[in-house]
Amino acid sequence: MSQIEVPVGIVGVEVHSEQREVPDGTPPAWRENASLKQVGKPVPRIDGNEKVSGRARYTSDVVRPGMLHGKVLRSPHPHARIHRIDVSEALKMPGVKAALALPHLLGIADDGSGKTTQVQSVRYYGQPLAAVAAQTVEQAVAALSKIKVDYDVLPFVVDPTEARQPAAPKVFAQPVIARGSAGGGGSKDKLNQVGNVRGPKRSVPRGREVEKQATQVTQALLAGPQGVRATYKTQVQTHSALETHGVVAEWSRAGDELTVWASTQGIFSVRDELAEYLGIEQSKVRVITDYCGGGFGAKFGAGNYGVLAALLAKEAKAPVRLMLDRREEHLAVGNRPGSEQTVALAASTDGKLTAIEVKGFGFGGAGAGAGFAGPALSMYDCPAVYVEEFDVFTHSGPLAAFRAPGHPQGAFALEQAMDELAERLHLDPVALRDKNDTHPARREQRKRAATAFGWQNRTATGQGPRTGKLGEVRRGSGMAQGCWYHLVNVDSRAEVRIHRDGSVEVLTGVQDIGSGIRTPLAQVVAEELQIPIAKVKVTIGDTRLPPGPGSGGSVTTASITPAAREAAYAAKQALLKELQAVLGLDKVPELTGGAVVGLKAGKPTPPLPFDKACARMRRTEVLGSAVRELDYGATANGKRGNFLAQLGGVQFAEVEVSTLTGVVRVLRIVASHDCGRPVNPLLVENQIHGGIIQGLSYALFEERRLDPKTGRILNGNLEQYKIAGALDVPKIEVLLLEELRGRSSTDASGIGEPATVPTAAAIANAVYNAIGVRIRELPITPAKVLAALASAGK
Amino acid sequence: MKQPISLIVNGERYDTLCQPNLTLLEVLRENLQLTGTKHGCELGECGACAVLLDGEPVLSCLVLAMECAGQQITTVEGLARGAELHPLQAAFADHGAAQCGYCTPGILLTAKALLERNPCPSRSEVREALSGNLCRCTGYLQILDAVDAAAQVLREEQR
Numbered sequence: 030m031s032q033i034e035v036p037v038g039i040v041g042v043e044v045h046s047e048q049r050e051v052p053d054g055t056p057p058a059w060r061e062n063a064s065l066k067q068v069g070k071p072v073p074r075i076d077g078n079e080k081v082s083g084r085a086r087y088t089s090d091v092v093r094p095g096m097l098h099g100k101v102l103r104s105p106h107p108h109a110r111i112h113r114i115d116v117s118e119a120l121k122m123p124g125v126k127a128a129l130a131l132p133h134l135l136g137i138a139d140d141g142s143g144k145t146t147q148v149q150s151v152r153y154y155g156q157p158l159a160a161v162a163a164q165t166v167e168q169a170v171a172a173l174s175k176i177k178v179d180y181d182v183l184p185f186v187v188d189p190t191e192a193r194q195p196a197a198p199k200v201f202a203q204p205v206i207a208r209g210s211a212g213g214g215g216s217k218d219k220l221n222q223v224g225n226v227r228g229p230k231r232s233v234p235r236g237r238e239v240e241k242q243a244t245q246v247t248q249a250l251l252a253g254p255q256g257v258r259a260t261y262k263t264q265v266q267t268h269s270a271l272e273t274h275g276v277v278a279e280w281s282r283a284g285d286e287l288t289v290w291a292s293t294q295g296i297f298s299v300r301d302e303l304a305e306y307l308g309i310e311q312s313k314v315r316v317i318t319d320y321c322g323g324g325f326g327a328k329f330g331a332g333n334y335g336v337l338a339a340l341l342a343k344e345a346k347a348p349v350r351l352m353l354d355r356r357e358e359h360l361a362v363g364n365r366p367g368s369e370q371t372v373a374l375a376a377s378t379d380g381k382l383t384a385i386e387v388k389g390f391g392f393g394g395a396g397a398g399a400g401f402a403g404p405a406l407s408m409y410d411c412p413a414v415y416v417e418e419f420d421v422f423t424h425s426g427p428l429a430a431f432r433a434p435g436h437p438q439g440a441f442a443l444e445q446a447m448d449e450l451a452e453r454l455h456l457d458p459v460a461l462r463d464k465n466d467t468h469p470a471r472r473e474q475r476k477r478a479a480t481a482f483g484w485q486n487r488t489a490t491g492q493g494p495r496t497g498k499l500g501e502v503r504r505g506s507g508m509a510q511g512c513w514y515h516l517v518n519v520d521s522r523a524e525v526r527i528h529r530d531g532s533v534e535v536l537t538g539v540q541d542i543g544s545g546i547r548t549p550l551a552q553v554v555a556e557e558l559q560i561p562i563a564k565v566k567v568t569i570g571d572t573r574l575p576p577g578p579g580s581g582g583s584v585t586t587a588s589i590t591p592a593a594r595e596a597a598y599a600a601k602q603a604l605l606k607e608l609q610a611v612l613g614l615d616k617v618p619e620l621t622g623g624a625v626v627g628l629k630a631g632k633p634t635p636p637l638p639f640d641k642a643c644a645r646m647r648r649t650e651v652l653g654s655a656v657r658e659l660d661y662g663a664t665a666n667g668k669r670g671n672f673l674a675q676l677g678g679v680q681f682a683e684v685e686v687s688t689l690t691g692v693v694r695v696l697r698i699v700a701s702h703d704c705g706r707p708v709n710p711l712l713v714e715n716q717i718h719g720g721i722i723q724g725l726s727y728a729l730f731e732e733r734r735l736d737p738k739t740g741r742i743l744n745g746n747l748e749q750y751k752i753a754g755a756l757d758v759p760k761i762e763v764l765l766l767e768e769l770r771g772r773s774s775t776d777a778s779g780i781g782e783p784a785t786v787p788t789a790a791a792i793a794n795a796v797y798n799a800i801g802v803r804i805r806e807l808p809i810t811p812a813k814v815l816a817a818l819a820s821a822g823k
Numbered sequence: 824m825k826q827p828i829s830l831i832v833n834g835e836r837y838d839t840l841c842q843p844n845l846t847l848l849e850v851l852r853e854n855l856q857l858t859g860t861k862h863g864c865e866l867g868e869c870g871a872c873a874v875l876l877d878g879e880p881v882l883s884c885l886v887l888a889m890e891c892a893g894q895q896i897t898t899v900e901g902l903a904r905g906a907e908l909h910p911l912q913a914a915f916a917d918h919g920a921a922q923c924g925y926c927t928p929g930i931l932l933t934a935k936a937l938l939e940r941n942p943c944p945s946r947s948e949v950r951e952a953l954s955g956n957l958c959r960c961t962g963y964l965q966i967l968d969a970v971d972a973a974a975q976v977l978r979e980e981q982r
Contacts, residue, residue, distance in 0.1 A: 080927055081913075545922065
C-alpha cells in the first residue's frame with residue numbers, strides 16, 4: 030500500500046488536500062475538472078452518429094438466418110390453479126416449430142411451495158404460462174390460441190385496501206421469501222405474514238437499535254411540542270421504456286452453447302440467470318447488447334421471456350426472436366409499487382426534528398419488498414427515526430427495481446410532511462431543512478438552487494399571482510430534496526490496449542442503456558494517455574469482455590471509470606517501460622504534454638509524440654488491465670457497494686393550477702445535484718433532465734389501473750397510460766456540483782437515480798402553495814385537484 | 824397469400840413479397856431490413872415508427888405496406904446526405920438529444936417534415952409537432968434545442 034494526496038471538497042466552495050491509503054500502482058489523483066483536458070468536459074456521445082443514423086443495433090433489430098418468432102401465452106385469469114397445459118394442438122399449426130410450457134416462474138415472491146407448484150399457481154393477469162415459436166409472428170399468435178390450459182379459476186383481489194381484509198383471497202398461502210433479483214429489490218426473510226399482509230419490516234438509521242429508536246420515536250411524538258401527521262398515497266408506475274423487453278436466442282449447432290442478444294441493463298445478470306435456469310456453464314452462454322432502448326430498473330436478468338426464447342430455440346433448433354408487446358410491458362415485467370404511508374414528525378418550536386416515523390404499506394402485486402424507507406432513514410439529522418413497512422400482496426404483476434427503488438415514494442411523503450411542518454412552525458421550508466440536514470452537498474444545493482429559482486419571491490400559500498380570465502389560474506412554488514447513495518460494484522474490470530499505430534481500445538462488459546457510458550470511458554482513457562477522444566475505441570456490451578457492472582443503482586460510472594483509468598495507467602506504464610528498453614533510456618520515461626520524454630546518458634531526449642512513441646513498440650500492442658478496487662481507504666464495502674457516501678439533490682418547482690379545470694402545469698424546475706466528479710456534464714445534465722421528466726410524469730399523469738371486477742389491466746398501452754410528452758415539459762435549470770471526495774481514481778458517482786427522487790414531492794408542494802389545498806395522493810390529476818378544492822370549500 | 828409489392832424507400836426501389844395485411848413498419852424492418860425505424864407500441868401511440876410518406880409524417884405501424892406503393896417513403900436511413908449527416912442528425916448528436924436513441928429516428932423524421940413545412944418554427948410549434956413522439960429518457964428540451972439548431976443551419980443553407 031502507499032499514500033496519495035487527494036483533493037476533497039466542493040469546487041467553488043472549499044477544496045483541501047487529504048491523504049488516502051491506496052494499493053501500489055494507483056495513479057495520482059486528478060485535480061478539479063478545470064485542470065483536466067477531457068474529463069469534466071461536455072463531450073457529445075461518441076456513439077451519437079450510430080444513434081441518429083438508425084445504424085445502432087438494438088435487440089429488436091437483430092436478424093439471424095432462419096430466425097423464428099416467439100410469443101408468450103399469458104393467463105387471462107388473475108388467480109387460478111393450473112392442472113395441465115397441452116401444447117400438442119399448437120404444434121400442429123402452420124409455421125409452428127416449437128411450443129412449450131414455462132418450466133418455472135421467475136420474478137415472483139417465493140412461497141416455498143416448490144418450482145412446480147409455483148408455476149401452476151397463477152397469481153396475476155398476464156402471468157406467462159407457455160410459448161410458441163413460428164415462422165411469423167402472426168402464426169405464433171394464432172398458435173397460442175390452440176394451447177389448452179385447464180384452470181381452476183379462483184377468487185382474486187387486486188385492490189390493495191381490500192387485500193388487507195382478513196377474508197380477502199390470499200395471493201400466497203404460505204410465508205414468502207423474496208430474494209433480490211439481479212436488479213436489486215428483494216426483501217428481508219422471515220417476516221411475519223398474515224393473509225396478504227407481510228411485515229412489519231422495521232428499520233432505523235445505520236448503527237442504531239430498533240427497539241430503542243421505536244421507543245424514542247413514540248416518546249418524542251407524544252412530547253411534541255410541534256408535530257404533523259398525515260397519510261400519503263402513491264400509485265403503481267410502469268417503466269415504459271420505448272424498447273420493450275426481449276431477446277434473440279440462438280444455440281450452437283451442437284446445442285451446447287447459447288448466444289443471446291438481449292435488451293438488458295445487465296448482460297452478466299442475463300448470462301448468469303440463463304446458465305442457472307438451463308443448467309449450463311456460464312462460459313457457454315454469451316450475451317450481447319449493442320444498444321438498449323431504456324430499462325430504468327426493469328431489465329435485469331433473463332426474465333421468463335428470455336428463458337422461454339432459449340428453450341424454444343433449443344427445441345426448434347433455430348434462432349428465436351421474442352420481443353414483448355406494449356401491453357405485456359405493463360402487465361408482467363415489473364413496476365414501481367404503490368404505497369400508502371403515514372408520516373409523523375415531531376419538532377422543537379425552533380424547528381429541530383425530534384422524531385421521524387413512517388408506517389405504511391407497499392403494493393408490489395405478487396412481489397415483496399415494496400418499501401419506501403430510504404429518505405426517512407437517510408436524509409435528516411434526527412435523533413429518533415423509525416420506519417415500519419408492510420407488503421400487501423395483490424393478484425397483479427410483481428414489482429421490479431425502478432429508478433431509485435422506494436425513494437420517489439418515500440420522498441413524496443416525507444418531503445410533503447416537511448413542508449407541512451414548516452408551515453406549522455411558520456418557518457421557510459428551506460430554512461427548516463437547513464436546521465435539520467447537514468449533508469454538505471445538499472446544503473450548498475439548497476443555497477444555489479434557491480437563489481437561481483428566486484425562492485425569496487415566493488408568496489404565502491394561496492397568495493400567488495392569479496391569471497386566466499377569471500383569475501382562476503393560481504401560481505405556486507415548492508421545493509423538495511432527495512438522497513441516493515454512492516454505490517460501487519467492485520466486480521468490474523476494464524482492459525486497455527495501446528496499439529502500435531497509437532490507437533487505443535478500451536474493453537469492458539458494461540452496456541449502454543441510454544446513459545451513454547461509452548463516452549465517459551473514452552474520456553478517462555484519453556485523459557490518462559493524453560490523446561484525443563477520437564483515438565479511443567470503446568467496446569462494451571458482450572459477456573466475452575471483462576465483467577462490467579450492471580447499469581442499475583447509479584453504479585456504472587462510479588464502478589467502471591476508475592477501472593478504465595487504471596487500466597490505461599497500467600498500459601501507459603507498460604508502454605513507457607517498453608520505450609525505455611527500445612530507446613536505451615536511463616530510466617522509465619514520462620508521458621507529458623502528449624509526448625514521451627526521457628533521459629539518455631543523462632541528457633533529456635527530444636519529446637516523442639504519443640503515436641510516434643507507440644510506433645517504436647516491438648509488439649503489436651501493450652495491455653493494461655484493472656479491477657475496480659474498493660474505494661480509497663478500503664471503505665467498508667460489500668460486493669454490491671456501500672452506503673457510506675450519500676448523494677444529495679434538491680429541486681424547486683413552479684406550477685400553475687387551474688381551479689376551473691384542475692389542470693396542473695409545471696412551469697419551471699431548478700435542480701441542483703451532485704455526483705462526485707462529473708465526468709461528462711452534458712451526459713449528467715441529460716440524466717437530470719430525464720429524471721425530472723419521469724418525476725413530473727409520475728407526479729401528474731402515470732398510473733397503472735386494474736379493473737377490480739376482472740383483475741385485468743385497463744390501460745395497458747401508451748394512450749391511457751400517459752407519459753409526459755414534449756408539450757408537458759417545463760423550463761429546466763440544472764446546477765451541478767463538482768464534489769471531490771477522494772474515493773477513487775476518477776472520483777465519480779452516479780446520477781440516474783437521484784435525479785428523479787425529489788421531483789414529485791417538489792411539484793406537490795408547489796401545488797399546495799398555489800391553491801392552499803394539499804393533494805396527498807399521486808398522480809395529481811385534474812379530478813383530484815377539483816375534488817380537493819371542493820372539499821376545502823375553495 | 825403473399826403478394827408482390829414495390830416500394831420506393833429513400834429513393835431506391837425495393838421489390839418484395841408480403842402478406843397484404845402487413846404494416847409498412849413490418850415490411851420496412853423485416854422484408855427490407857431497414858431496422859432504423861423502430862417498434863414502440865404498434866398502436867400508433869408512441870411515434871417511434873414515424874416515417875415520411877411523400878414528405879408527410881405517418882406512423883408506419885398504422886399504414887399497410889400495400890397502401891404505400893408508388894409513394895416516396897423516407898426513413899432514418901435516408902436522412903444523411905451521403906457521408907454527411909443531415910443537419911437534424913448532427914444537431915441531435917451534438918445536443919445530447921438522443922439518449923437511448925430508440926425514439927430518435929421517429930423524432931428526426933417528424934422534425935424533418937416540420938422544418939420542410941415551416942423552416943422557422945417557434946418553440947411551441949416544435950413542441951406541438953413532436954407531441955406525438957414519446958421519449959422516456961431525455962427531458963425533451965435537448966430535442967427541442969436540437970431542432971432549433973438544425974432549423975437555423977437549414978435556413979442558412981437556403982440563403
